[in-house]
Amino acid sequence: MNEFTDEWAEAIRDYLVAQRAAGAPSTTCNTRRQHLEHLARRVSAGPWSLSGEALVAYCGAQEWKPETRRSRRTTFRSFWSWAYATGLCEVNTALALPKVKPGQARPRPTPERVYEHALARSDERLRLILRLAHDAGLRRSEIAQVHSDDLFEDLTGWSLRVHGKGSKERDVPLTPRLALELRSLPYGWAFPGDDGGHLSPRWVGKLATNVLPDHWTLHTLRHSFGTRIYAHSDLAVAQAALGHASPATTRIYVVVPDERIRGAVLAAAG
Structure with missing residues (x-):
């Protein structure tokens, strides 16, 4: 695991500013920041040069439960949609991610x-x-x-x-x-x-x-x-x-x- 680059840090910071401006609650912003920092530490490319194939490979290598996988996909789709709309990248990288089926979660009430x-x-x-x-x-x-x-x-x-x-x-x-x-x-x-x-x-x-x-x-x-x-x-x-x-x-x-x-x-x- 590596420290993420200044390019990633600036991209994440600017994205979260846009999220807060759109009214996203602090809990959502914190969750998305954690998701993006986890990604940034585990890929070698910057946010605007990371390929769709590399993003899929990163997600595929993680041992996530279905709901966690769906949450990460939502973050990445939001992040690269924002970047594409603002002209920071030429391709919406997250479009390469496949849909994730909901998990068969079961209730687990505490005795x-x-x-x-x-x-x-x-x-x-x-x-x-x-x-x-x-x-x-x-x-x-x-x-x-x-x-x-x-x-x-x-x-x-x-x-x-x-x-x-x-x-x-x-x-x-x-x-x-x-x-x-x-x-x-x-x-x-x-x-x-x-x-x-x-x-x-x-x-x-x-x-x-x-x-x-x-x-x-x-x-x-x-x-x-x-x-x-x-x-x-x-x-x-x-x-x-x-x-x-x-x-x-x-x-x-x-x-x-x-x-x-x-x-x-x-x-x-x-």
Whole structure:
């Protein structure tokens, strides 16, 4: 692995300026920067001389899961489309990349015993992080950005305005315990840090990984939330609570209870 050149550094910097000017959230910009820097360190050509064949060879050499591969392809398509449109390159290099089929992802909700064990190993701040994923279904980037200004009360209780992916917002009802914990914090960010005043999403995820065993993560706690919501309602409610644009995405998050399947089979059989 090599240090990337000044040409790559300038190209990535200018691309991210254009992304921010277009309203891309900081989480998207950070992800795309990481994708491009990973590429820049592993190819010998500059961004405007890299061939489509070399880009395909780089992607083909990586041991990525399908969703990771799809995400990298999206970044590269965006980067070279911007460069082609602005006249920085004569060919859109990323057009050489083949389409990537979605992976057959399966829900992986964290067992309650694992969650309870993680809570027991956590301090007060980390327990709140875990509860925001388990009880409210927040992503790590959303947890990082929780602010007291986003708490509000309506006729049925307290809710949190969540700043989700793609600058989309959703209102998530809070359990009484979670609402009380958030309301008890000082004014400002729930988790102060150096990333615009709050902790970075990466650090939030790392903190949780330190107390969650095996391969359980904040994301699998989010799967748990979606599965419990679906068990007590339907797919549309789970989709809204999780902040998904498509019900197909929500199906990746929720486990259909066996008793529901059995009940449907018996009912269909008369």
